[in-house]
Amino acid sequence: MTQTSNTVKLEAVTESQHFGQRLDQVLADLFPEYSRSKLKSWILDGNVTVNGEVNTTPRHKMQLEEVVRVEAEMEIQTRSEPQDIELDILYEDEHILIINKPADMVVHPGAGNSDGTMLNALLAHVPNIDKVPRAGIVHRLDKDTTGLMVVAKTLPAQTHLVAQLQERTMxxxxxxxxxxxxxxxxxxxxxxxxxxxxxxxxxxxxxxxxxxxxxxxxxxxxxxxxxxxxxxxxxxxxxxxxxxxxxxxxxxxxxxxxxxxxxxxxxxxxxxxxxxxxxxxxxxxxxxxxxxxxxxxxxxxxxxxxxxxxxxxxxxxxxxxxxxxxx
The missing domain is CATH 3.30.2350.10 (Pseudouridine synthase)
Incomplete structure (x- = not known):
């Protein structure tokens, strides 16, 4: 499994009952079809504006008749198919892969790039890597940036590598x-x-x-x-x-x-x-x-x-x- 994106555009005006409430609470009331955690993440990521200004503070107190807009990418679970795409592999063992990514290769499927990606290639190259979130990809390179990436072949390896990224030891x-x-x-x-x-x-x-x-x-x-x-x-x-x-x-x-x-x-x-x-x-x-x-x-x-x-x-x-x- 992987994820593709769908653009979400929402707009509403606050009413009297929203006065003094937190921004994340108001969004949950205005757009109940989305989870509170998702709405909060959009606020923190800068995808929410209040009266045209980006607001990244969930606790921001709202006023009357304020225009709230959300514009974000909503990840949707889709099935990616294995594809026999050659990878430039510098190192491989039962736990990790080190890949030298070429230009023009997209790492994850997305809008306009539903296949032909590194993820599709990994699904074909590594049996059962679809059991690892994002097929083991723990960090990205932009489509036209070349060079080295590490991929985890198991869930424990991915957990370890993500921790290194977060702790800045990688x-x-x-x-x-x-x-x-x-x-x-x-x-x-x-x-x-x-x-x-x-x-x-x-x-x-x-x-x-x-x-x-x-x-x-x-x-x-x-x-x-x-x-x-x-x-x-x-x-x-x-x-x-x-x-x-x-x-x-x-x-x-x-x-x-x-x-x-x-x-x-x-x-x-x-x-x-x-x-x-x-x-x-x-x-x-x-x-x-x-x-x-x-x-x-x-x-x-x-x-x-x-x-x-x-x-x-x-x-x-x-x-x-x-x-x-x-x-």
């Missing part, structure tokens, strides 16, 4: 090509939540969930920087949102990146390579964790995919030809 490192020339490394410690108006996007928000991204510079170019990143938390689109927040969005990012930044005198090869790179230049390069059965500390690395390596080579060549003084 180490996940990424490499990326960011726009602009960065002075040095550092960290972004900013909360992330749903975008105030674009509900499918994430953004740095004061009332979001805590998120910390560490980064260091590997190589500087004329108009880009090759960086290494490490996550303390694992929010949706975290690296992409944080790097955009500090004015260094990832090259190729179709959602958060904006238009490509082309330095003066760039060659046709440079321009075409940058414009044809239509995914975020982000790769999960290293994954380290305690094995859920043996407790052994294990680590894996995945080299940059060919398209990202080619992009960095072209950017490096441009810098070698022009130096740093022609931005």
């Amino acid at each position: 180490s996940r490192e990424y490499e990326a090509l960011a726009m602009g020339t960065m002075v040095g490394g550092g960290k972004v410690d900013e909360p992330i939540g749903r975008h105030a108006t674009k509900r499918t996007l994430m953004a740095v928000r004061e009332n979001g969930k805590p998120a910390t991204t560490h980064f260091r510079v590997k190589e500087k170019f004329r108009a880009h920087t090759y960086i290494r990143l490490k996550l303390e938390s694992g929010r949706t689109h975290q690296i992409r949102v944080h790097m955009t927040h500090i004015k260094h969005p990832l090259a190729g990012d179709p959602v958060y990146g904006g238009r490509p930044r082309l330095p003066k005198g760039a060659s046709d090869e440079f321009v075409q390579t940058l414009r044809n790179f239509r995914r975020q230049a982000l790769h999960a390069v290293q994954l380290s964790l305690f094995h859920p059965e043996t407790e052994e500390w294990m680590s894996w690395q995945a080299p940059l995919p060919e398209d990202m390596q080619q992009l960095i080579d072209v950017v490096r060549k441009d810098t070698q030809e022009h130096g740093f003084d022609e931005l």
Whole structure:
């Protein structure tokens, strides 16, 4: 079994009996077809607005004639079929799988991607993995982000791995090509939540969930920087949102990146390579964790995919030809 999503859009105006009541209580009264726990989770996730403003406080006291809107994704249980899809497996034993995910592979089925996903491939590759929630997938990568993921083959392994994620003992490192020339490394410690108006996007928000991204510079170019990143938390689109927040969005990012930044005198090869790179230049390069059965500390690395390596080579060549003084 897996889950797909269905967009839920609700709207109502508070009445006299709602005055002074908590937001979660009012939602339960206005929309009784949904459970209180689900409504509360939507509040906490930033899916509820009061008079047009996102409100993430279930205890918020309501006033008269306030417009309450809910816009969220409702997960629906559906059956996913096993599919014989090749996986790039770096390590496998009876407890875990380490997979190097390619670009264009969706991890979970969803709207517009009902099959051909990593989950479909796992159902075919591992007998009885459908007995493990989400077919053992404990963390995700965006569709066009490449690199390392761990999958649990048993329920005890999944429980152990989820605990490592929550306790931040699992180490996940990424490499990326960011726009602009960065002075040095550092960290972004900013909360992330749903975008105030674009509900499918994430953004740095004061009332979001805590998120910390560490980064260091590997190589500087004329108009880009090759960086290494490490996550303390694992929010949706975290690296992409944080790097955009500090004015260094990832090259190729179709959602958060904006238009490509082309330095003066760039060659046709440079321009075409940058414009044809239509995914975020982000790769999960290293994954380290305690094995859920043996407790052994294990680590894996995945080299940059060919398209990202080619992009960095072209950017490096441009810098070698022009130096740093022609931005």
